[in-house]
Amino acid sequence: MFDELTIDAAEYAARREQFMAKIGHGTAIFRSAPMAVMHKDVEYPFRQESTFYYFTGFNEPDAVAVFAPHHDQHQYILFVQPRDKEKETWTGYRVGVEGAQERYGADIAYSITELEDKLPQYLQDADRIYYHLGRDRDFNDKILQLWQRFLQQYPKRGQGPMAMEDPSPIVFGMRSIKSDAEIAMMRQAANIAAEAHIHAQNIAQPGMYEYQVQADMEQIFRRHGALGPAYPSIVASGENACILHYVENQRQMQAGDLLLIDAGCSYGYYNSDITRTFPISGEFTPEQKAIYDIVLDAQQAAFEQVQPGNAYNLHHDAAVQVIVSGLVDLGLLVGDVDELIEQEKYKPFFMHRTGHWLGLDVHDVGLYKYGDDSWQTLQPNQVLTVEPGIYISPHIELAEDQPEVSDRFRGIGVRIEDDVLVTPEGHEILTAAVPK
Secondary structure (H helix, E strand, C coil): CCCCCCCCHHHHHHHHHHHHHHHCCCEEEEECCCCCEEECCEECCCCCCHHHHHHHCCCCCCCEEEECCCCCCCCEEEEECCCCHHHHHHHCCCCHHHHHHHHHCCCEEEEHHHHHHHHHHHCCCCCEEECCCCCCHHHHHHHHHHHHHHHHHHHHHCCCCCEEECCHHHHHHHHHCCCHHHHHHHHHHHHHHHHHHHHHHHHCCCCCEHHHHHHHHHHHHHHCCCCEECCCCEEEEHHHHHCCCCCCCCCECCCCCEEEEEECEEECCEECCEEEEEECCCCCCHHHHHHHHHHHHHHHHHHHCCCCCCECCHHHHHHHHHHHHHHHHCCCCCCCHHHHHHCCCCCCCCCCCCCCECCCCCCCCCCCEECCCEECECCCCCEEEECCEEEECCCCCCCCCCCCCCCCCCCEEEECEEEEEECCCCEEECCCCCCC
């Protein structure tokens, strides 16, 4: 069994203090996630908006968090749903106003119904509003209208927020560097998902359906305390492996198929993201093995570039170099390797980047580059995925100066993905337990 892990209240408080130190005399407003409807009046299980959760740990909908470091009484304010016995009978217990203060450390809490009345007092002495214009258009309009009123009052008062600024650059910088507690959560998510992948490799066989493998893996996620899949699990056999985000998982697996499984779990909102590709019958065909070996070599070359101080793009460039060289060696591409890369002739085979940031979101927040040419520099305690692949669709079409792809290779899709922690000395592969 896996130990139960959490982020403690002191860490949430430290995050808020760090953020408020950065916004100075501004006031920041964060909106919770809405309830999402599955169909008609049936809702999906609630999943809090990641940045809201990062600062509060509060896991209910219809809430607003306000940070006002300049206010003389309240710097951290929560607006939440009040207790309601009748509604709680149907939809579950609420923390309520009192609980928001006692359990979540708010200096003061109000009912969400008081937002329009109470919020202005936390903005009137601010020099700017920090707010991200999100998908909730009605709430966006409320904040914009409130800001407009302060702009109209400025000639009379000579103070108030004259600017609105997106807090994302500050948030990105904070969330991209993981604390020890966050890394422990992500290591837990990686270990749980690793057990599920190993189990899948042991049980997969011709005649099974993709969804049967999916079901076994997701049962392991839940049994070990994960919230569930981090994203819709991909269990793609045969030609389905050439579809990057294949999620139907309905096909019956056949002898001679490769099975590509891209599945991770969410543990306490922190995610893992693992892909493995293997032959269901236990042996590669020569063509499958040739493609697999190129992808495996590309991933190893990419790992070597995951070092603190290296530019973010170096691991992708290393993987591309290996993949293009390998495709040329197999005769699937012809030409000078560097020219093929510059002209992007490889993209029908490898059309995505070699990874992404990972954390509270599967595609986690954080800058990849500054402008057109300046890439982010890797720093200790960042976590990213490294996931090269080669996909030879049955319908692949290459440039006119490239050869026709042999039927022996068509329908082969291979991706190998691991979660990698940048360390002061280099990197640690969090998902190394899953065989390759």
